[in-house]
Each structure stands twice: as structure tokens, then as C-alpha cells.
Amino acid sequence: MSGATGGGSGEADGGGGAADGAGRRSTGPNVSASPGAGEDWAALLRHTALDVAPRLLGSVLTVREPAPAGDASRPGGGEEGDGGERVGVVSIRLTEVEAYCGEVDPGSHAFRGRTTRNAPMFEGGGRLYVYFSYGMHWCANLVCGPAGQASAVLLRGGEVVAGHDLARKRRRAARTDRDLARGPARLAQSLGLTGADSGLALTPGGRAELELGAPVDAARVRTGPRVGxxxxxxxxxxxxxxxxxxxxxxxxxxxxAAPRRR
Structure with missing residues (x-):
């Protein structure tokens, strides 16, 4: 899931063209039952991944770099301000996500239970779960739901809306700004997220924070199978x-997903 159990949904991704043409309008309960526009992000992330995922579309994730050495939002951190100085900020408006529902979801990293790697998924909503995919790329998820549920949303794609120069520096292979965060690995790279950020709590003004956007018109939200x-x-x-x-x-x-060799 936070990628597939085989890491598939965390691929670098990105090729040309549009999204899956077989996508359907999301007019079912996953959108209509989503938390309303008046809710803040902390309240939103107490819901399940299927409720949270469509509501994250249009929202903005901001990551500041570097975080102070004692950032209290990081597990084990000390007091705010006793470390280095933040020198860069990148913000991304989310346009594509995937829901993963823990131990009841065969596509989730948590399907077979808790491990050292997926432990942040079990710690409750409002934090990041960042994992390494294909031995090459970091991919980022927002954990949601109550502690123990291991529910999370993979951040698959978005538009850089602030910090373009820093994102371009991190993503030198991107030919256009469209490709800076088009695909989960590209998104994490543009934000500067790595495994060191797995378990990091979202905090207003901290290293990572979420700003909810206005709900996207349900007629514009499409659904389909998860990638890879x-x-x-x-x-x-x-x-x-x-x-x-x-x-x-x-x-x-x-x-x-690529066919498995027999």
C-alpha cells in the first residue's frame, strides 16, 4: 500500500498519456460519505482510507527541509528550534491517490500483519509511512484511521504549487514541471521524503503539514484499479x-501488475 505487497503501486511511474481510460466516476459511497469540507485534516485522517482518499484530492502537502534536529513532530525528537535552520519548502497539490486498508486488503503492506517496516501504519492517523520500492525509490503514504487499523493512502501524483526550483533540483530528470511529481516515487523525491521520515507526524508549521482543499466535484473524481x-x-x-x-x-x-514468472 502504501504500495502493493509486491511494491507494485510504488513504482517510479509516469509515462505519457492520460490515466486509465476505463476509470469510472466516483459517485458511490466512497465520495458521498467522505468527511465534509468543514473538517480539518486531523479529523479527516481519523476516518478510513476509503473515505480519506477521495477527500485528499486537491489538498496540499507541504514538506520543509531540513527539519530541526529536535523537531518534536518526529518520533524521539526534542524541543522545536534546537536544531538547524529550514532552508527549503516544496508544496504539492494532490491529484492522484490510492487507498489501502490494512490486514483486510491483500494489496496492502499490512496484509500479513505488523513488521518493522510497516509499523507506522499501525500507529494511527496523521503521520507519514514512507517505504523503499524496487530497491530504488521512496514512496509516501498518509496514515489514517485509528491506531491498529493500518489504513493508509498512497500519494501517487500531484502538481508542485510552491518550491518549484527546489523540486526541479531534486528531480533533474523531469523534462517538464508536469513530471516533477507525476508518479509516487517522483512525488516523494520532489518533496525530499525518505525512509527517515517514516512515522513523522504531520504538524502545522512542522517538517510536514497538510492543508485540505475544497472538495473536488464528484463528477471529476474517477476510480479504477490500483497501479501495479x-x-x-x-x-x-x-x-x-x-x-x-x-x-x-x-x-x-x-x-x-507485470505477469509473474512461473
């Missing part, structure tokens, strides 16, 4: 848990 998820978790009928804003250039191209 193999096995039962990739079943498009049972798990159409990828959400994106129709017509956004920063949405990545859908790719099914």
Missing part, C-alpha cells in the same frame, strides 16, 4: 481504490 498491484489486491472489480482528478496532467498512466 498483483494478485487478489489487483482485482479491478473488488478493489477500484485508485482515485484521481479527471483531466489533470499530473495524473500518472495506469499500468497493471
Amino acid at each position: 498491484v498483483a494478485g487478489p489486491g489487483g482485482d479491478a472489480g473488488r478493489y477500484p481504490w485508485r482515485f484521481w482528478i479527471d483531466g489533470e496532467a499530473t495524473v500518472s498512466t495506469y499500468r497493471p
Whole structure:
């Protein structure tokens, strides 16, 4: 899930073209039951991934770099202000996400229970879960739901809305600004997120914070199968848990899981 159990949904991703043309309008309960516009992000992230995911579309995640050595929002951190100086900020408006629902979801990293790597998923909403994919890329998730549920939303794509120069410096391979955060690995790289940030709590004014946007019109929200998820978790009928804003250039191209060698 936070990527697939095989790491599939955390691919670098990005190819050309639009999102999966088979995407459906998300007019079902996942959108209509989502928390309302008046809720703050902390209240939102107490809900399940299926409620949170479509509501995150249009919201802005900001990451400041570097965090003070004693940032209290980081597990084990000390008092705010006893470390270094923040020298850069990147903000991304989210346009594509995927929901992963813990131990009941065969596509989730938490499907087989708690491990050292996925421990932040079990610690309750309002923090990051960052994992390494394919031995090459970091991918970032927002943990949601109550502690022990291991529910989280993979941040698959977005538009850089602040800190373009820093994002371009981190993503020198990007040919256009559209590609700075188009795909989960690119998004994490543009924000400067790594495994050291896994478990980091979102904090207003801290290293990472979330600003909820106005709810996206349900007519513009599309759903479809999660990218690169193999096995039962990739079943498009049972798990159409990828959400994106129709017509956004920063949405990545859908790719099914690669066939497994026998």
C-alpha cells in the first residue's frame, strides 16, 4: 500500500498519456460519505482510507527541509528550534491517490500483519509511512484511521504549487514541471521524503503539514484499479481504490501488475 505487497503501486511511474481510460466516476459511497469540507485534516485522517482518499484530492502537502534536529513532530525528537535552520519548502497539490486498508486488503503492506517496516501504519492517523520500492525509490503514504487499523493512502501524483526550483533540483530528470511529481516515487523525491521520515507526524508549521482543499466535484473524481498491484489486491472489480482528478496532467498512466514468472 502504501504500495502493493509486491511494491507494485510504488513504482517510479509516469509515462505519457492520460490515466486509465476505463476509470469510472466516483459517485458511490466512497465520495458521498467522505468527511465534509468543514473538517480539518486531523479529523479527516481519523476516518478510513476509503473515505480519506477521495477527500485528499486537491489538498496540499507541504514538506520543509531540513527539519530541526529536535523537531518534536518526529518520533524521539526534542524541543522545536534546537536544531538547524529550514532552508527549503516544496508544496504539492494532490491529484492522484490510492487507498489501502490494512490486514483486510491483500494489496496492502499490512496484509500479513505488523513488521518493522510497516509499523507506522499501525500507529494511527496523521503521520507519514514512507517505504523503499524496487530497491530504488521512496514512496509516501498518509496514515489514517485509528491506531491498529493500518489504513493508509498512497500519494501517487500531484502538481508542485510552491518550491518549484527546489523540486526541479531534486528531480533533474523531469523534462517538464508536469513530471516533477507525476508518479509516487517522483512525488516523494520532489518533496525530499525518505525512509527517515517514516512515522513523522504531520504538524502545522512542522517538517510536514497538510492543508485540505475544497472538495473536488464528484463528477471529476474517477476510480479504477490500483497501479501495479498483483494478485487478489489487483482485482479491478473488488478493489477500484485508485482515485484521481479527471483531466489533470499530473495524473500518472495506469499500468497493471507485470505477469509473474512461473
